[in-house]
Amino acid sequence: MTTETVGSVEASDNGPTSTGSRSTMILGIVTLVALGVLVLFGLILSPADENQGEAVRIMYVHVPSATLSYVGCFLTTIGSAIYLWRKSRWWELLAYASAEVAALFTAFTLITGMLWGRPTWGVFWIWDARLTSEAMLMLLLLGYLAVRGLAADYQVRAKRAAIVGLLLVPNVLIVRESVQWWRTLHQKPTLSLAGAHIEGLMLFSLFTGFIAITLVFIWMVIHRFRVAWLEEQVDLEGLDEAIAERRAEGVVS
Amino acid sequence: MLSDAWLIARKDLKLEIRSRVALNQVIPFAILVLVLFAFALDPDRGLLEKATPGLYWIAVLFSGLLAMQRSFAVEAADGVTDALRLSGLTPSGIYLGKTLSVAVQLLALEVLLGVGVAVLYGTSITGWLLLVATIVVATAAISTAGTLFGVVAAGLRVRETLLPLLLLPVLAPVLIGSTRAFEAALSGTPSEGWPWVGLMSVFAAVYVVAGIFGFGPLMEES
Numbered sequence: 284m285t286t287e288t289v290g291s292v293e294a295s296d297n298g299p300t301s302t303g304s305r306s307t308m309i310l311g312i313v314t315l316v317a318l319g320v321l322v323l324f325g326l327i328l329s330p331a332d333e334n335q336g337e338a339v340r341i342m343y344v345h346v347p348s349a350t351l352s353y354v355g356c357f358l359t360t361i362g363s364a365i366y367l368w369r370k371s372r373w374w375e376l377l378a379y380a381s382a383e384v385a386a387l388f389t390a391f392t393l394i395t396g397m398l399w400g401r402p403t404w405g406v407f408w409i410w411d412a413r414l415t416s417e418a419m420l421m422l423l424l425l426g427y428l429a430v431r432g433l434a435a436d437y438q439v440r441a442k443r444a445a446i447v448g449l450l451l452v453p454n455v456l457i458v459r460e461s462v463q464w465w466r467t468l469h470q471k472p473t474l475s476l477a478g479a480h481i482e483g484l485m486l487f488s489l490f491t492g493f494i495a496i497t498l499v500f501i502w503m504v505i506h507r508f509r510v511a512w513l514e515e516q517v518d519l520e521g522l523d524e525a526i527a528e529r530r531a532e533g534v535v536s
Numbered sequence: 537m538l539s540d541a542w543l544i545a546r547k548d549l550k551l552e553i554r555s556r557v558a559l560n561q562v563i564p565f566a567i568l569v570l571v572l573f574a575f576a577l578d579p580d581r582g583l584l585e586k587a588t589p590g591l592y593w594i595a596v597l598f599s600g601l602l603a604m605q606r607s608f609a610v611e612a613a614d615g616v617t618d619a620l621r622l623s624g625l626t627p628s629g630i631y632l633g634k635t636l637s638v639a640v641q642l643l644a645l646e647v648l649l650g651v652g653v654a655v656l657y658g659t660s661i662t663g664w665l666l667l668v669a670t671i672v673v674a675t676a677a678i679s680t681a682g683t684l685f686g687v688v689a690a691g692l693r694v695r696e697t698l699l700p701l702l703l704l705p706v707l708a709p710v711l712i713g714s715t716r717a718f719e720a721a722l723s724g725t726p727s728e729g730w731p732w733v734g735l736m737s738v739f740a741a742v743y744v745v746a747g748i749f750g751f752g753p754l755m756e757e758s
Contacts, residue, residue, distance in 0.1 A: 367750075367753060419705055419708055422701075422705040423705050423706070425701070426701050426702040426705060426706075429698060429701055429702070430688060430689075430698070430702065433692060433694065433698075434693075435692065442753055442754065443688045443754065446684070446688055446746075446750045446753070446754060447685075447688060447702065449746070449750070450684075450706070450746055453742055453746075454705075454706050457709045457735075457738070457739055457742070458705075458708055458709055460709070460735065461708070461709035461712045461713060461735055462708075462709075462712070464712075464716075464731070464732075464735070465712045465716065
């Protein structure tokens with residue numbers, strides 16, 4: 284169903300005229316239901332962890348949003364590449380929309396990570412490879428968004444942002460690699476999720492978390508995309524109107 | 537492409553030599569940064585010597601930023617960008633030329649800062665081969681990425697604030713790599729430093745390719 288929704292946006296050449304449609308409304312309802320199921324399993328039905336205690340429940344939203352922050356980056360790079368290659372505005376706006384949503388998810392990941400770290404490790408922050416690269420991801424995304432949000436022509440903004448967006452995934456990979464080397468050369472990785480075995484209801488809760496958070500991500504990207512599309516539309520129409528007005532002034536005098 | 541690059545690099549360096557901005561402003565700034573570190577970290581506690589690799593590369597990055605901003609500021613005035621576009625030089629040639637001129641300026645800065653830390657921080661310098669290799673590769677990495685992001689920020693009203701935001705997170709691996717490699721060289725365990733030189737070479741290679749292909753579209757726009 285979600286693919287259909289994305290497909291319907293793609294299919295119409297003129298783009299969306301509002302941010303909501305029947306299919307996104309259904310998607311929104313499904314997302315809310317999924318979030319409800321996540322709350323039920325994550326907060327009520329699943330047990331507390333023997334080591335992490337109640338704090339383990341943060342993981343059910345933290346891990347999926349961390350994964351989706353990377354998915355968002357990936358979409359931004361793909362969109363930027365296709366924009367540079369084909370000059371497709373659709374892909375450029377997708378890159379922009381997913382970068383913004385990815386930044387939100389990265390911030391959410393960092394905040395939930397810190398809230399989890401405080402009861403579990405006793406500190407909000409440690410210079411662990413995973414934490415550091417997530418923070419760097421945030422800064423790289425903010426750089427992209429700064430370029431995309433420049434007060435300049437659409438062409439200028441879009442093209443420059445696309446170059447930054449194209450390099451986003453290579454940068455993230457190099458930063459991750461270097462941060463991992465940096466930390467592992469000095470000390471053993473402080474946190475390892477691979478070691479912690481997770482099964483039964485907890486595994487199911489995490490699975491529910493992945494589905495619910497992915498639906499939230501898709502819903503947000505679609506709506507952000509439509510808002511961005513409408514913004515550009517208003518800009519273009521505003522320009523046309525201004526030109527028409529100036530022309531009309533010329534006729535009167 | 538390479539002859540275009542050579543032409544642009546010579547033009548930029550000649551401009552720097554004649555205007556003396558690098559000599560009169562960037563180099564004093566670099567030394568100032570070294571002195572400020574000494575104020576911030578008490579020289580008597582031996583912290584400066586211990587932290588030399590990190591402080592050195594932070595000083596290189598900050599003063600290098602000034603050199604990179606200048607590399608595009610000189611083009612922004614008097615419609616030089618249009619002239620450059622009309623000149624018929626290949627964009628990739630312009631990119632490589634700009635990169636080369638930034639690299640030459642960075643190398644000069646790095647040599648000077650190297651003397652600076654040896655004299656001011658009392659750091660004893662060992663592991664020459666690794667030090668030189670690190671400097672060469674890190675310079676390539678900083679100048680290739682710096683030139684590409686320099687043109688992304690060029691000609692905008694917010695360029696002074698935008699370039700550091702774009703460039704410094706991207707250069708984080710170079711800062712980590714060059715600092716670790718310097719630490720390895722200075723502590724007499726050069727074998728730990730060579731992987732970092734490799735990582736920075738990959739970084740520089742990625743940016744050379746990105747710059748050669750990305751500079752064209754960026755030059756086209758108004």
